[in-house]
Amino acid sequence: MQLVYGAVLIGMLSGCATAPSGHWEQAGRTELETQDDLAHCEKVAYLDSQRNKTDEPFKGPIIEKQCMQRLGYTYIKNPT
Numbered sequence: 734m735q736l737v738y739g740a741v742l743i744g745m746l747s748g749c750a751t752a753p754s755g756h757w758e759q760a761g762r763t764e765l766e767t768q769d770d771l772a773h774c775e776k777v778a779y780l781d782s783q784r785n786k787t788d789e790p791f792k793g794p795i796i797e798k799q800c801m802q803r804l805g806y807t808y809i810k811n812p813t
Contacts, residue, residue: 754810754811755808755809755810755811756808756809756811757770757771757801757806757807757808757809758806758807758808758809759804759805759806759807762806767806770801770804770806771797771801773800774796774797774800774801774804775797777796777797777800778793778794778796778797778800779793781793781796782796
């Protein structure tokens, strides 16, 4: 079963390369602080997905986004 989840994750990550890109911003935060906060939110999303394997399996990005927003960040899409 983990192999299936791994294949799905790889497929999702490869699909991200074609999705509109952007970045998180918060006034007064450095790039390093932003990356640390993003890593924290990614961990929060991962841990939630491990606890709730039978729940919606693809809600990790939503949890990550909500976490960053709670920390005061805004997602800025890069111009295409």
